[in-house]
Amino acid sequence: MEYAPSAAQRPAGTSGDAGRDVLLHARGIVKRYGRRRVLDGVDLAVRSGEVAAVVGSNGAGKSTLLKICAGLVRPDKGRVTVAGRLGYCPQDAGVMDFLTPREHFTLFGAGAAMSRPDADRRGRELAARLDWPVARTTLAKDLSGGTRQKLNVVLSALADPEVLLLDEPYQGFDRGSYVDFWQNVWRWREEGRAVVVVTHLLHQLDQVDHVLDLTPATRGARR
Numbered sequence: 001m002e003y004a005p006s007a008a009q010r011p012a013g014t015s016g017d018a019g020r021d022v023l024l025h026a027r028g029i030v031k032r033y034g035r036r037r038v039l040d041g042v043d044l045a046v047r048s049g050e051v052a053a054v055v056g057s058n059g060a061g062k063s064t065l066l067k068i069c070a071g072l073v074r075p076d077k078g079r080v081t082v083a084g085r086l087g088y089c090p091q092d093a094g095v096m097d098f099l100t101p102r103e104h105f106t107l108f109g110a111g112a113a114m115s116r117p118d119a120d121r122r123g124r125e126l127a128a129r130l131d132w133p134v135a136r137t138t139l140a141k142d143l144s145g146g147t148r149q150k151l152n153v154v155l156s157a158l159a160d161p162e163v164l165l166l167d168e169p170y171q172g173f174d175r176g177s178y179v180d181f182w183q184n185v186w187r188w189r190e191e192g193r194a195v196v197v198v199t200h201l202l203h204q205l206d207q208v209d210h211v212l213d214l215t216p217a218t219r220g221a222r223r
């Protein structure tokens with residue numbers, strides 16, 4: 001199920017698996033909805049300093065797999081282990097309309113035992129890396145779609161998680177923000193995080209460490 005490129009295909013700066021811990025390990029994941037088997041024995045292992053892309057047709061089970069990895073959906077079979085803190089960016093922005101972005105930072109930061117100033121500083125720092133100067137008073141409901149999604153990405157990374165699960169995180173991003181987003185992904189990789197990105201866009205697939213294709217007809221047939 002899982003595809004790991006050869007050493008020759010690895011992007012510059014990655015050095016192979018030796019000595020790096022597996023931070024996310026999903027083994028033999030099976031999930032049915034009614035009679036439909038959405039995931040049928042899916043395996044995914046992502047080490048510190050690796051990026052995995054999860055691809056596949058609509059309805060192939062990408063979001064379901066991420067929710068299972070995030071502990072939000074229980075698999076019928078299989079097991080997920082996560083080493084360290086986990087950050088999850090859902091496909092549908094989970095932001096609160098009547099809070100400002102900076103109130104989101106402090107609220108989500110409090111959930112991760114961050115002080116108010118630390119959470120605020122970290123949130124604005126991550127936002128700046130997505131070319132988003134955070135206004136003090138704008139409510140989340142009044143943000144543009146792309147900016148709401150940036151807020152979602154920032155919240156998932158706020159507490160410096162070792163494992164980041166990002167479900168189509170750049171919907172609505174303009175081209176510059178899309179490029180910035182991938183720069184962040186490479187930076188997270190350099191920092192030793194394990195990053196999983198659900199994507200429909202194929203441009204970056206030659207730069208990631210693993211590609212997991214859940215399209216039923218192609219399962220097992222990797223690029």
Ligand SMILES: Nc1ncnc2c1ncn2[C@@H]1O[C@H](COP(=O)(O)OP(=O)(O)OP(=O)(O)O)[C@@H](O)[C@H]1O
Pocket residue numbers: 033038056057058059060061062063064065
């Ligand atoms: N809670 C649920 N109850 C019943 N069926 C569900 C549920 N969640 C997802 N499904 C079904 O499981 C299948 C996989 O859904 P999922 O959202 O994981 O696909 P996806 O690969 O992320 O799709 P997309 O590319 O469209 O986002 C779909 O047929 C979907 O309708």
